[in-house]
Amino acid sequence: MKLLIFCILLVMCWPVALVALCLYPLVWLVLLPFRVVGIAVGGALELVAALISLPARVIRAI
Numbered sequence: 001m002k003l004l005i006f007c008i009l010l011v012m013c014w015p016v017a018l019v020a021l022c023l024y025p026l027v028w029l030v031l032l033p034f035r036v037v038g039i040a041v042g043g044a045l046e047l048v049a050a051l052i053s054l055p056a057r058v059i060r061a062i
Contacts, residue, residue, distance in 0.1 A: 010017040 006017060006021070009020065
């Protein structure tokens with residue numbers, strides 16, 4: 001999908017496409033810590049949900 005958007009942008013306005021091509025790795029590097037934090041927060045929330053649902057699973061297993 002990104003390649004298709006880039007090709008369309010290249011045909012319509014090639015200077016903007018070249019700037020986007022140069023800035024894409026920098027934007028990816030800037031956003032990388034936010035992805036790591038998102039993964040960590042998601043894992044912590046899943047852990048809390050598992051701890052909350054644990055008593056119900058134990059009772060259901062009996």
